[in-house]
Structure formats: structure tokens, C-alpha cells
Amino acid sequence: MRDYWLSKLFFDLQSPPLADEYRAGRAQVLDRYPLKPEVRAAVESDDVATLAARVNPYLLRFYFLMAGMPEDEFLRRIRASATPPATKAAHG
């Protein structure tokens, strides 16, 4: 299931002027989108795994490229998102 406003944010950020504004300061752009608190927190913390569950993978990949995350780092995080959170569970 897609998160509509998260998807809309990523879709809109394909506009170069909006992307420039976003890179200069995320908050003022994020304020225009009625994101759920946990979704906004995931955006603000570059939480690839949480966002991956809520948006089309092509838009996800585009977003992190646009936001400046190095490709190797994105690949590391998206690949890790497939790993069951065993460590977290083990620590309660």
C-alpha cells in the first residue's frame, strides 16, 4: 500500500526548483505535505527501510539520489532493509 502524500512529495521533488529548495532546507517543504508523524520522522532521519515500505521503489531511489545520499550508501541501506530485524528483537 502506498502512502499518498509521501509519494506526492517524492514525485513533486522531480521538479529541479523544488529539489533545490528542499536541499536548502527540508522543513519548509515538508510543512506543505500532510505527512503522518511517523512518515515525516522517517523522511527526516533518512530511514530508507521505513520509507521503502510506503512508496514506489523507483520514486524511493530517485528521492535519495536527489537528496544527496551516495549510491553505495543507498544500496547498503536498501539491501539491509530486507534483513529481518533479529538484532532488534533479541535486544527486546
Add this chain to the structure above:
Amino acid sequence: MAELTGVYAASHGPMIVRNWEKLAPAERDGLTSAFSELGRRMRAGRPDALIMISPDHWVNFFIDNLPAICVGVGETHEGPPEPWLKAFPHRILAGHPALAGHIVREALEHGFEPSVSYRLALDHGFCIPLWKAGLDPLPPIVPVVFNDLEPPYPSVTRCFDWGAMLAQAVASYPGKLRVAILATGGLSHSIGEPDMGRIDEAFDRDCIRCFERGDPAALFGFLKQRLPGAGNGASEVRNWVAAHGAARGRGFELIRYDPIPNVYVGCGFAAWNLKDAARS
């Protein structure tokens, strides 16, 4: 009556352009050779118009209005909006409204319900193959956008039927016109998913064998079983299936296949055997 001059398929991975300088010389040579041969064959057919089957990579459509299949009927189309395709030499591409309108009417007449757009932007899925194949001047283009990116997708069998209908529409076009069909995308790749970068070479080679043999039923069975495991980008094989339908399910000749990790894509290029199709 128009004439179908050729049916082709080509991969279109963005990294073919974005990562070109970082590709190994052998990778660049392989892609250059494949696109050159594709272009040579297409030019040899002297098409007056080109029907292109490609997905939309979130350029024209969004999840608030996402057609399964859309035909571009405009007099012109916009060039690619991707910033890394600024060097693509065409900012406006000619359409072929007469052929496009005829396709839409034929579609509706025969039980298909396409969406219609009078103004599409043609993204890298269209423009990388056009550019790399050296098609300049470009023939007027009728874009047929298949949703290969966001589930639910059109079924594989429906895509085949769409291709057959496109060929029928070309045959019934009331005018003298030479028309080629180019499907783009695939083969296996994964974008933005946990297996991003994985190329399923076994899938690609088995898929190619299915296309070479023809036999649509066997192809459908293969894709039902194996397509879901070949990466989300492999969904674009639907466009190849439509091309297969346009060629009446006759086999294709593989021009070249290279699994290229630096492009993230199993890169395939093919031309269908239309002379066999004509005899069927």
C-alpha cells in the same frame, strides 16, 4: 494500408547514459555494437512512423491517475525531462496524430480501452534507445505507454493482445505508410528494492530462448513462473511481449545480450522475424 517494416526491442537503463564514462571498455563496446546494429536494422526498413512501447518513469503519470496503457496522439511530444539527458538532441519530437488516432479507434473497436494523451513527455525509456541507435532524423513517433512500474500491471497476455492489435491497426491504416515498432525496457533488473543491482542472468537467457522459439503459450507459462522473481524492472518485459504479439508470436533474432552490473540491467536487443509472421 500501412506496412510493418520491423519489430524491435531494446533495453533503456538510465545508467547507459549516466554511468557511461564509468563502464568498462568491453561494456561500452557491447552496448555501442548492439545499439548500432539496432539502428542499422531500423533505418534499413525506412519507417515513416515509429510506434514505441515503453513505460512512464513517473514523468507523465502519478498514482492519482495512472493509466494501464496510454497512447500519445499529439502532434508533438516533449523531450526527456531528466537533467542528465540534457544532451539528448531533441527537445520536441514529432508525433503522428493520424496513425495514433487510428490506433485508438481500432483499439476501442476491438475491445481495448486505452487512455489518450495529447501531450506526453518522452523520458529515458523512449529517448535512450532513439539516441543510442543513432536515429536522426527521427521518424514521427506514436508513444504507447505501458504501466510497468506500479502494480497492478496489465497482464502479460493482455500485453500480447495489445501488440497484436497494434499490428492489425497498422495493417488497416488507410494510407501508405511504413511503420516500425520498438519496445523498450528489461530484461531483468531491480530498482529501489532490496535486491537492487541483481541481474537474473538465468531468467534473461531462458526468457530470450522463449522469445526466439516463438510459442506464445510457452512464453506466458515461463513468465508466470519466473517474472515475479526477476526484479521489479523485469516487469518491462511486458513491452517485449507486446512486440511479440505484434509479430504474431513468431520468434525473434537476438541482436545482443549482456548482463552489465554497472548498468544494473540485463541488457537485451532483438529484432522479430516478420517474414515468418507474414507467412502465418
